[in-house]
Amino acid sequence: KHWSLAIHGGAGVIDRGDLTRAKDAAYRAGLAEALKAGQAVLDKGGSSLDAVEAALKPLEDNPLFNAGKGAAIAADGKTYLDAAIMDGGTMKAGAVASITRTKNPIMAARAVMDKTRHVFLAGEGADAFSLQQGLEQVDPSYFHTPEREQMLVDWKKDHTAMINPTHMYG
Amino acid sequence: TVGAVALDSDGHLAAATSTGGLTGKQWGRIGDSPLIGAGTYARDGDCAVSATGTGEYFIRDSAARQVCDRVRWNHEGIEQAAYDTIMSVGSIGGDGGLIAMGADGKPAFAINDLGMYRGTISSDSPVIQTAIY
16 A cells, blocks of 8 residues: 655755754654654555654654744744644645644644634633643643753843854744 | 655555644744645645745645645646645745655655655565655
């Protein structure tokens, strides 16, 4: 049976010279972990929807990537997370924006799709929905990393969001 | 931003995207990632797309949906549709990239930026491939 999976870990001004061998290997290991998670679903004949959700969770847990743990920090020093998922077969979709406590935001997006008749929930309401659904909650500080905190410090100097050449875009 | 697109053995396509957004974002700013049709979109038979970049331009150009419409309406191949869409985003000033997958499970990526982390695996080539552009 034929299946296929592709992932991205974000874009940015990546100067290969800046990417140390160790960092390069770390990014590739993170991508590989995500691919294996998706492969585990598809190899058993599982759905593409389950596979894309499974593939995103390791990337959200990996502080190297700008999602979940290691996400960019907003001007007020807090982390606001966005996620979306869409099923090409049913055209159903779910999305959340500006959530602050769900460990894996893609699971919140999936819950919006599966458990409501809505597509897009945002802010405090989305946080409350995630809690009500029993999704794993974490203290907002869980998402912070020293690298991201330094980027915010740098950003405050001249208010340009393009701080980290490795991850210039979201 | 991180994202995934997949085709399963029943031929269904799906897409997902997750992000922390921009460092220093203010006023509740939200980019394209959670907006269906802008940063994330899937439709069986056409495509599945996940994008990352300057969200405002991907929103204004409905980038993810545009890739699928180019396949659906103009019968473009997935790679051409991905490339034409990212060039369209670039023509209005947007930077970034996207990954897409067509009905045959062939992945495509297109970028008008300087870098992107990507990976792919499939039943035909079950060896993990990662690339840093």
